[in-house]
Amino acid sequence: MTIRRLENIGIVVEDLAAAVDFFEQLGLTLLGEATVEGDWVDRVVGLDQVRSQVAMLQTADGHGRLELMRFARPTAHPGEGAAPANTLGIRRIAFDVDDLDATVAGLNARGAELVGEVVRFQDAYRLCYVRGPEGIIVMLSEELGDAAAGDHKSDAPAPD
Structure with a gap:
């Protein structure tokens, strides 16, 4: 299977x-x-x-x-409309975007709010959580540098 x-x-x-x-x-x-x-x-x-x-x-x-x-x-x-990111169950859906700043600005103009802030993960991604309608959390990420070109190296440990 x-x-x-x-x-x-x-x-x-x-x-x-x-x-x-x-x-x-x-x-x-x-x-x-x-x-x-x-x-x-x-x-x-x-x-x-x-x-x-x-x-x-x-x-x-x-x-x-x-x-x-x-x-x-x-x-x-x-449901709990403003459940924090560490609440049990499905908490978010994630999308890769081509322009994080423009995407966040467009969503903010429509009433969506950042959950935290836009952060940089190493030289691989910029990302953030946005809370949309009915408390839906959406993670947005924008690949940077080598990651956008297909080199997906990370300092995160490899799975066992």
């Missing part, structure tokens, strides 16, 4: 339009939107009488997909 690829990452949101707008601002492309409901959805997610609006977005390279979901029924359970 082998995983062939990561199919998508799903995020449940209350304001689907705002979440789609946020990720389009980051450069993802909306592939489509649909309403899903019926027995098959109920069985796969383990809930009854599901009705959900979904939007599927794709990264510019065509390899990454993000599924945003708004549950009309049953009502979604509220």
Whole structure:
């Protein structure tokens, strides 16, 4: 048994339009939107009488997909909207961008806020965490120097 690829990452949101707008601002492309409901959805997610609006977005390279979901029924359970980065569970989604400063400025203009600050990791990356709609944390990274040219050396220890 082998995983062939990561199919998508799903995020449940209350304001689907705002979440789609946020990720389009980051450069993802909306592939489509649909309403899903019926027995098959109920069985796969383990809930009854599901009705959900979904939007599927794709990264510019065509390899990454993000599924945003708004549950009309049953009502979604509220999460901790401003959960810190060390809260158990899925905390963030990460994207490589070509211009970190311009991306952060564009998101700030739309109400997103830095979680901490923009930092430099060795000579490899500049990166930051941004909190978007509904508390979604997005890590943005921009490769620098040799890393952008394909040399992904790091001082981090190699995996065992």
